[in-house]
Amino acid sequence: MSALIELKDIYKIYRMGDNEVRALDGISLSIDKGEFVAIIGKSGSGKSTCMNIIGCLDVATSGTYRLNGKNIGNYTDDELAEVRNKMLGFIFQQYNLLPKLNLLENVALPLVYAGASDAEQKERAIAALEKVGLKDKAKNYPSQLSGGQQQRASIARALAGNPSVILADEPTGALDSKTGRDVMMFLKQLHSEGNTIVLITHDNSIAAQAQRVVRITDGRIVYDGAASGDDVVSRQEKAGEY
Amino acid sequence: MGFAKCFKMAVSTIWASKVRSFLTMLGIIIGISAVIILVSLMGGLTQQLMDMFADLGTNSIQVTINQRAATRNVEPDEMYEFTDGNDLVENASPSLTVAATVKTSKENKSGTVSGVSEGYGDMRRLNVTQGRFIQYSDVMSKSSVCVIGAYQAKTFFDDGAVIGRELKINGTPFTVVGVLEEKEDAASGSGDDVVYIPYTSAMRLNASSVVSSYLLTAADEDRIDEATSSIKQFLKNKVGDEDYYMVISMKELIDQMSMMMNSMQTVLVCIAGISLLVGGIGIMNIMLVSVTERTREIGIRKSLGAKQKNIMMQFVIEAGTVSCIGGVIGIITGALVAILAGKLLLDASITPSAASIVVAFGVSVAIGIGFGYLPAKKAAQLNPIDALRYD
Ligand SMILES: Nc1ncnc2c1ncn2[C@@H]1O[C@H](COP(=O)(O)OP(=O)(O)OP(=O)(O)O)[C@@H](O)[C@H]1O
Ligand SMILES: [Mg+2]
Numbered sequence: 001m002s003a004l005i006e007l008k009d010i011y012k013i014y015r016m017g018d019n020e021v022r023a024l025d026g027i028s029l030s031i032d033k034g035e036f037v038a039i040i041g042k043s044g045s046g047k048s049t050c051m052n053i054i055g056c057l058d059v060a061t062s063g064t065y066r067l068n069g070k071n072i073g074n075y076t077d078d079e080l081a082e083v084r085n086k087m088l089g090f091i092f093q094q095y096n097l098l099p100k101l102n103l104l105e106n107v108a109l110p111l112v113y114a115g116a117s118d119a120e121q122k123e124r125a126i127a128a129l130e131k132v133g134l135k136d137k138a139k140n141y142p143s144q145l146s147g148g149q150q151q152r153a154s155i156a157r158a159l160a161g162n163p164s165v166i167l168a169d170e171p172t173g174a175l176d177s178k179t180g181r182d183v184m185m186f187l188k189q190l191h192s193e194g195n196t197i198v199l200i201t202h203d204n205s206i207a208a209q210a211q212r213v214v215r216i217t218d219g220r221i222v223y224d225g226a227a228s229g230d231d232v233v234s235r236q237e238k239a240g241e242y
Numbered sequence: 243m244g245f246a247k248c249f250k251m252a253v254s255t256i257w258a259s260k261v262r263s264f265l266t267m268l269g270i271i272i273g274i275s276a277v278i279i280l281v282s283l284m285g286g287l288t289q290q291l292m293d294m295f296a297d298l299g300t301n302s303i304q305v306t307i308n309q310r311a312a313t314r315n316v317e318p319d320e321m322y323e324f325t326d327g328n329d330l331v332e333n334a335s336p337s338l339t340v341a342a343t344v345k346t347s348k349e350n351k352s353g354t355v356s357g358v359s360e361g362y363g364d365m366r367r368l369n370v371t372q373g374r375f376i377q378y379s380d381v382m383s384k385s386s387v388c389v390i391g392a393y394q395a396k397t398f399f400d401d402g403a404v405i406g407r408e409l410k411i412n413g414t415p416f417t418v419v420g421v422l423e424e425k426e427d428a429a430s431g432s433g434d435d436v437v438y439i440p441y442t443s444a445m446r447l448n449a450s451s452v453v454s455s456y457l458l459t460a461a462d463e464d465r466i467d468e469a470t471s472s473i474k475q476f477l478k479n480k481v482g483d484e485d486y487y488m489v490i491s492m493k494e495l496i497d498q499m500s501m502m503m504n505s506m507q508t509v510l511v512c513i514a515g516i517s518l519l520v521g522g523i524g525i526m527n528i529m530l531v532s533v534t535e536r537t538r539e540i541g542i543r544k545s546l547g548a549k550q551k552n553i554m555m556q557f558v559i560e561a562g563t564v565s566c567i568g569g570v571i572g573i574i575t576g577a578l579v580a581i582l583a584g585k586l587l588l589d590a591s592i593t594p595s596a597a598s599i600v601v602a603f604g605v606s607v608a609i610g611i612g613f614g615y616l617p618a619k620k621a622a623q624l625n626p627i628d629a630l631r632y633d
Contacts, residue, residue, distance in 0.1 A: 085547020
């Protein structure tokens with residue numbers, strides 16, 4: 001069986017005049033269905049770039065990317081939109097809820113673009129909000145919620161479309177440690193329910209809660225293995241930083 | 243995403259920034275109301291002129307002979323003889339104008355008095371409500387009698403009994419033998435402000451021995467042009483040089499007038515159209531700003547699976563809605579101003595035509611969609627990752 005996500009020799013190179021920034025410098029990675037993977041690395045190492053490519057928000061300079069066995073390299077803008085809509089759920093560091101829509105409308109947005117009926121949109125959005133414990137806030141606007149609640153709403157939005165992969169870029173980055181832990185608990189619960197999760201973080205203690213850790217340094221994978229095994233590497237790296 | 247949802251979203255976005263939306267609409271509001279006002283007022287004015295001409299009889303033909311230059315003149319008897327022998331022309335009457343001061347003990351007014359024959363009343367379809375019209379005997383005996391309009395009956399005499407009373411025209415006393423039916427509120431300068439006397443008496447007042455102008459009527463409304471040319475032929479034989487007479491049919495005059503009014507209206511509407519163009523550019527400008535401001539929103543929507551056509555539709559409908567609301571406000575203000583201006587300036591009740599309203603509404607929708615297209619296209623083609631990173 002082929003992997004759900006399969007990156008092969010992915011390069012992402014930004015050219016600025018004579019300068020060349022290799023945000024991703026030959027990444028090969030495959031993630032199976034049901035895995036909980038943490039991508040970890042220092043600031044500027046290329047984590048977000050990697051996730052944007054996995055999330056079909058950006059295209060690689062070279063290399064092949066197969067999602068669910070399909071090479072999406074030659075997809076058009078609209079085809080990529082459809083892939084994002086049907087297969088991917090995003091959780092961003094800055095929540096990225098639309099401020100003028102209430103929670104219900106925000107969570108229903110992926111379903112709107114999927115062409116679901118009004119009744120189905122409402123039903124599934126409420127179910128998703130219930131799952132994150134925000135059903136009673138359905139009519140509230142994002143600005144009326146705490147950061148943790150907003151992040152839970154964005155998780156509900158990622159879940160609403162029932163995607164194959166949940167991609168979370170620093171989901172706890174803007175939260176205090178307690179609410180951050182709540183969010184992590186939640187992601188772990190989703191994993192235990194069978195969801196595939198790719199989590200990006202620079203926090204080792206958070207990465208340690210995943211099943212598998214991929215460490216990126218300067219656009220290259222330097223470690224890929226069990227979360228416990230990475231502990232040593234991270235300590236060494238930490239020692240080197242100071 | 244359906245149209246209804248886009249529309250609802252557009253309305254709430256517009257409502258969320260009321261002042262800005264209103265300013266965006268202003269160009270369209272001004273343009274559309276200007277068009278509505280101009281079209282309505284021009285329509286009213288044209289109608290008024292047409293009514294005025296129609297009142298003189300659409301089948302009437304005016305003949306004027308330049309007395310001094312012409313070696314020969316046309317006597318009334320010769321004119322009657324011509325009309326009797328011509329199937330196209332029904333009737334003729336001398337129609338002389340006398341500049342006159344009309345005076346009674348109550349009132350004194352300068353104006354004009356018309357000298358006509360006994361047939362004139364029927365030709366112009368004048369209804370006499372009291373007394374009678376001028377008769378053949380009055381013409382023959384050059385009687386000092388007159389038939390007056392409702393305005394004169396009201397202003398020159400104190401009470402209802404008018405027949406048999408006397409008024410002075412340029413100092414000569416005339417006896418009122420008839421009063422005409424009221425047509426236009428008996429107002430001064432209207433069709434009710436008239437004094438008719440026998441043309442022979444008018445010639446005496448004018449101290450002239452010839453009749454220089456006639457009113458003729460065509461027998462058939464559809465053959466007015468033929469009647470006009472037969473009259474021209476007659477005059478050519480009689481008077482000679484074409485420069486010495488003038489034949490104008492009311493139909494010709496009305497046609498010319500309506501053509502003139504039409505081209506004037508076209509010019510005015512084109513000028514008003516420029517403000518519509520400016521309004522459209524205003525919408526485009528604000529939509530471009532709006533797309534930039536909402537780059538992040540567009541990025542989020544695209545990350546959640548919005549296709550280009552979804553984003554496109556959202557912005558086009560928003561622009562269309564802004565311009566549509568502007569159009570409706572413009573139509574309402576334009577109609578109100580036109581009705582008011584009609585009352586005050588033309589003294590007529592003017593209503594904007596349904597066609598002008600429908601066209602104005604259509605134009606405003608088209609402007610919104612047309613000028614919203616470019617900004618919407620720009621929004622739709624944003625790269626999702628660039629849009630998400632945008633602050
Ligand atoms: N649009 C761009 N143009 C030029 N360089 C870019 C662009 N986007 C990213 N980069 C560069 O690519 C490298 C990787 O960036 P990326 O955002 O993936 O880092 P990151 O690991 O997510 O860091 P952080 O933890 O701070 O979010 C950085 O050196 C960055 O400067
Ligand atoms: Mg990042």
